[in-house]
Amino acid sequence: MVLFCIPCLALVAYFAIASIFFPKYRVYLKEGWLCFMDKIRGKRCSVSFDNRMRIAFSAWLTRKGMVRIGRFLHDRRNFNYTLSAIMIISTVISIYLLALLVQFWLYPPCDTGSVCTVDV
Numbered sequence: 001m002v003l004f005c006i007p008c009l010a011l012v013a014y015f016a017i018a019s020i021f022f023p024k025y026r027v028y029l030k031e032g033w034l035c036f037m038d039k040i041r042g043k044r045c046s047v048s049f050d051n052r053m054r055i056a057f058s059a060w061l062t063r064k065g066m067v068r069i070g071r072f073l074h075d076r077r078n079f080n081y082t083l084s085a086i087m088i089i090s091t092v093i094s095i096y097l098l099a100l101l102v103q104f105w106l107y108p109p110c111d112t113g114s115v116c117t118v119d120v
Contacts, residue, residue: 010087011053012036028053054079 012032019026028049035049054076061070073079110116 009036010083011050013087050080051076 012029015025015029015032019029031049032053038044054073058070058074058079061067061073073082
């Protein structure tokens with residue numbers, strides 16, 4: 001049942017970032033969190049947040065001329081699998097970048113005050 005929580009968690013993460021810059025998305029953040037907590041408890045979403053976002057996103061894609069992608073993501077299973085894959089891939093990339101940052105902090109390329117070049 002936890003696998004079905006990943007799409008709601010991805011939407012919560014998206015709206016958490018978007019609500020920082022756009023206050024109109026703060027309502028969606030609250031609804032997404034309630035939906036995520038309902039799914040963690042094993043209940044259906046009381047606010048049907050994931051369905052509303054799935055339909056809104058597929059309609060937006062269709063309006064922008066991406067009819068095939070909109071039709072593909074209109075299916076609930078395809079939407080959940082795609083959103084889960086994006087969440088997992090972005091998590092792996094974030095962990096990799098964090099490891100590179102920690103490596104840079106532990107072993108900086110320039111320990112002295114002289115001219116330093118970084119080979120990439």
